[in-house]
Amino acid sequence: MSDGMKQASLLVNFSALKGFAESNILDMQLEKIDQVLLEIINDYVEKEPLKWLAEKINLMVSNQSAKDLYLTYSLIPSKIELLEDLELHTENSDVIKYLAVQKANSHQITRIYLLSKVLEEDTEFFAPKVAKLIEVADTSELETFLKFLILLPNPENYKSTAVEALRTNISIVFNAIAHHNPYPFQYFDDQQWNQMYLKTAFMQGDLSAILDIDQRANKDLARIISDYAHERWAAGRDIDPDFWRPVSKFIGASLLKDMERLLKSENTIENRAGALCCYYSENQDAQNLLSGHHKLIQQIENAALSWKTIKEE
Numbered sequence: 001m002s003d004g005m006k007q008a009s010l011l012v013n014f015s016a017l018k019g020f021a022e023s024n025i026l027d028m029q030l031e032k033i034d035q036v037l038l039e040i041i042n043d044y045v046e047k048e049p050l051k052w053l054a055e056k057i058n059l060m061v062s063n064q065s066a067k068d069l070y071l072t073y074s075l076i077p078s079k080i081e082l083l084e085d086l087e088l089h090t091e092n093s094d095v096i097k098y099l100a101v102q103k104a105n106s107h108q109i110t111r112i113y114l115l116s117k118v119l120e121e122d123t124e125f126f127a128p129k130v131a132k133l134i135e136v137a138d139t140s141e142l143e144t145f146l147k148f149l150i151l152l153p154n155p156e157n158y159k160s161t162a163v164e165a166l167r168t169n170i171s172i173v174f175n176a177i178a179h180h181n182p183y184p185f186q187y188f189d190d191q192q193w194n195q196m197y198l199k200t201a202f203m204q205g206d207l208s209a210i211l212d213i214d215q216r217a218n219k220d221l222a223r224i225i226s227d228y229a230h231e232r233w234a235a236g237r238d239i240d241p242d243f244w245r246p247v248s249k250f251i252g253a254s255l256l257k258d259m260e261r262l263l264k265s266e267n268t269i270e271n272r273a274g275a276l277c278c279y280y281s282e283n284q285d286a287q288n289l290l291s292g293h294h295k296l297i298q299q300i301e302n303a304a305l306s307w308k309t310i311k312e313e
Helices: 022-030 033-044 047-063 066-079 094-101 106-121 123-135 139-147 155-167 171-178 183-187 190-202 219-234 241-250 253-264 268-279 284-290 294-301
Strands: none
Touching: 033 047, 033 094, 033 106, 047 066, 047 106, 066 106, 066 123, 106 123, 106 139, 123 139, 123 155, 139 155, 139 171, 155 171, 155 183, 155 190, 171 183, 171 190, 183 190, 190 219, 219 241, 219 253, 241 253, 241 268, 253 268, 253 284, 268 284, 268 294
């Protein structure tokens, strides 16, 4: 193990890094991402596999070799030790903060470095080769690509791969693009973003792990949320309270009835969901509906109740 790995590092506080705003995305784009990744690899990878990786990258770039790219990408797990729960310095790098959020391991960091490096060196040649590589990727390789797609040069070139991931029923692949990932916020249109949000609910996934929900809320999504809630209620099924978050700005007659039901529910968490939606709504009727729930209003105003704390006892 390298000397850098033996040195004490700052442990990442994952809960503090759960969200990642648009400003962080822009900051990441300003960083020299392949250099940041290489510094981490230098700390964690032994000298011989590090030398092997450097030689392979030089070879594939100088020879414009797609074959070497595919082979090297697939051989990384057999050449480099798998190290998880990495200790990373996060203070001055949004790239490293994002790696921490996604709990990147040594194989994932090495693979994304490989792709980033060859794309930086020769985008015209390697961009279609990377796209072809991902078409035949196994589940683990595809998960890595989707999680860290935002770190590649010109990530918009691979939007079709990200959108295709919304159709899968393999949870680790779907979650790679949906959870803690800024890519959908930046590159998905409303229809694609709505599809991701709704499928997360269908798969009983963690809706709170989706980034920038408030910014991507839209009228169509609010209508669909209400329709889906009515179907669930008719079937006697529960609804994740996080599911309601995007509706605040779009409360009309139908959603107002939904809010009334939530506020009258015997389920405390449903009360909280209704209160949060009404509190942040610009609809006067929604605000009037909430006016009789003084305790909930006080909890919101005191920051004791938010979408982050809605499920806490």
